[in-house]
Amino acid sequence: MTNRVIPRALQKSPLIAVLIGFMACAPDEICFTDNGTTVGIDFQRVVYPGTDSAFLENDTLIFYQVTALETDSIFLALDTLSSLVLPVNTGKNQTTFLFDTNRGNHQLELKYDRTERLISVDCGAEQIIGLLEAEVIGFDSASVLQPALTQPANTNVEIYN
């Protein structure tokens, strides 16, 4: 049977604990997060060089105007681009973008789910948005590449012509 006595340091352990407690401080407030409310959209077109092969390349369009339903805001006016970053409606789980281009009028309808999060009282709240579905009218098709909306925005949706 061992018969050790308490080390001196341990006899003073409450004092040490108090000191550690005072030294420990709350982590600094970091307001920045990776979560974003803008969606990155890439336009691609399918190129068929031969009869049995195909590849995708960036599709550059002339945008006369880009808007969305439920807002009067014009997100883009007269620009030539192959990719866009657009804000989604944070008050709803759906946003429909309207594209007026040199190849006619097109629509992109995005459906997503939103999770609310309080970062802190000082930093405020934010939304974590996850894309569920992308449907197009006018374009050939669309697919969701990256469901999470981040900042800076990645390519979340690819639209094919």
Place this chain on the structure above:
Amino acid sequence: MWKYIISAGLLICGFDLIGQVELQGDTTVVRPPRPPKVKKEAKEFIPSAVRFGVDLNSFSRNFWDDSKKLQEYQLDIDFRHYLLTFDYGTSNIEEQSADIAYQNKGTYFRIGPEINLMHHPEKLHVVFVGFRYASAKLDDQLTYNTEDAYGTFNITASNDNATAQWAELVTGTKINFWKGLFIGFTVRYKFLKTVNAGDLEPYWIPGFGENRQDDKDQFGFSYYVYWRFGFRKSNSNLLN
């Protein structure tokens, strides 16, 4: 084949004989019977006391932090140099600013074993390492205003009966100061957190703390004041 069987039989019989008598020339020496084996004293794992504690860290916060009302209690029971520890706590959080209101109310418990590393039979001090399984239940609600290209929105999201689980590695002390009075601290490494919630990610998990998105693991610290209610002679500081 028979040759091997007969040889093996003789060999076994031979061992049997050696165990009982020894032939020395014409004399037969009978060995004294072996002394009966003394049974080792069985280790007693019968509890000798329960220790009830209050977390001062949580309790003191009620005086200086208006937004957080916390309470935590701990109960441990000894099984020789092992302790079974049970924590129970409540929390009530209200964060408010001009644009944001957040309420969170919940309870939690932790349960797990500790090993007392002190081996002094006449003292009751505890220096321990241990493990906890922890579980929390909470209701919370967030209301805030947001403005974007689509307008100004008043957003409200809430959880009813959201749950969280996590594990903890703990270490600390429970030092006997006077009679049944103990003071100690526990350092916790909280990990393997899982949260089951709805459209609102809880800002606060009772017993865990802030539910930071980028920080899955956290350290925690508790100070306790205990009173030990002994009901038999303690053997909690006996190692063997």
